[in-house]
Amino acid sequence: MDSYITSLLEPLRAGDPRSLARAISIVENRAPGSSDLLKALFPYSGRARVLGLTGSPGAGKSTLVDQLAKHYRKQLQTVGIIAVDPSSPYTGGAILGDRIRMQDHYSDPGIYIRSMATRGSLGGLARTTADVATVMDASGRDIVMIETVGVGQDEVDIVRLADVTIVILVPGMGDDVQTIKAGIMEIADIFVINKSDHEGAERVEREVRTMQSLAMRSDHWTPPIVKTVASDGTGVAELAAAIVQYETYLQKEDLARQRNLHNWQERLIEMLRDAMLDRARQHMGDGERYAADIVEHKRDPYSVVEEIIAGLGKPR
């Protein structure tokens, strides 16, 4: 193992934020040594409670996550936050967001916030987020919160990494609530109706109840609905209690291990897919020669793919 990587391990495990930041950057960029680092840290992971929080833009995710973080800090637990932020070359949102939020917690090393951009991750975002969570976990953070905008498959994949998944709804989003329903609603272990002092909170609650009455989860858990006003902290203690309640349920029913197993089966597939993609790229190069044959209709892409795969076992 690279000596720089080795030198990071001890301070990182002792909770040093600068080592943590460096380790995350290595993992996020898949820099050299990233795989060694993860292998070395993995045995120390699995102790943190990983919470996934998702909701539409404007649902107040960040505020709620910050309030939860404060709640856990009062209980002397350390917190790591991963904010997965769909950014674009035009907005640079991830970096900006980091800076603004860091100011709030600057004086408390017990809270570490890291933003991650969607851009450029090419489908590997869920994997990278999982790896970053592993690093935070191994660094001794008691709670790791993963916060995403709940809109696409990426987000569903990310949130599935968590031990507990919290879906944040807000009144008056109209079509948005419908959008987030698709794919995300099913994975909620706990629903939060944030901004619950706004008009329409009851309607959202009724909608969730109706949806719940249509289908029973395979684990027979009925996700509770917690009403919050994140901006003034209302309901945050109740949310924390609901989280404990679900964890207790998982333990009692021996579902925690089952969920963990299932998550790892999924994650292994994703890791394999990413690794396969790397390998495919290596074998294919930029693929321009193949693509040119296809564009000119000299060959069909299905046969090309079969040919490349047949060649994978052979030396290049």
Next chain:
Amino acid sequence: MDSYITSLLEPLRAGDPRSLARAISIVENRAPGSSDLLKALFPYSGRARVLGLTGSPGAGKSTLVDQLAKHYRKQLQTVGIIAVDPSSPYTGGAILGDRIRMQDHYSDPGIYIRSMATRGSLGGLARTTADVATVMDASGRDIVMIETVGVGQDEVDIVRLADVTIVILVPGMGDDVQTIKAGIMEIADIFVINKSDHEGAERVEREVRTMQSLAMRSDHWTPPIVKTVASDGTGVAELAAAIVQYETYLQKEDLARQRNLHNWQERLIEMLRDAMLDRARQHMGDGERYAADIVEHKRDPYSVVEEIIAGLGKPR
């Protein structure tokens, strides 16, 4: 080749809607013979103009697509529509949507609509959509329109398949416009501001202009902004004209081939990844044994993945 597959080819190429429907189902479900069918059809593809249309829920995509379809039908061109619809077990949206929309065009075999659900596709949705588009193309449809909700990486991948990408915005979406900006705005060849009779249309236009002033596309094309009111057909002819204008630009600058090449390079990578993932899944089985080792911290997942990949070349 399976005789059933062979028997589909001729009526399909002659434009028979029932054969088209059957062929699409085979491809969509990756049923036996799917690969043979695609290989046989590929040489006849590449003639349709493929339009990708994307926008937030509520932006009026379906209405606009339907209006465009009517426009092309007046020019005696045949149309295939692929509506990629994030559905959920609760809504069954894709199927319902299909039925409602089919009624409208029931009497016209020159318009064929097919809805596809996001659910269960596990990252392969872009590939399946591409394959379905190939089938429609080979069936002789002049225009193939692919319609998606513009929210996630899946959608970006799907829209990239198109010869021309149209991003549909609407006034008064607030945060939503910001959301769709992330990742989707960059790929627009043409912007549509639909519901342009609503308040705020000018603001959306200004925002797009501002964004455009910040970065120049590598092909030096400045995407035009077309204002429409899809519900009454306003601006649809202008949109069709903008599409022709962009296609002419592509031809003149010899960019069409370049774009095609690039798209096929990307698509080959995705096809390879999917095929290799299938292979990895075969080797891994359900992965429960590996996952159990990981949950019990007997092994780390990074080494497990390396081991599986190393074993791929070897006979099982």
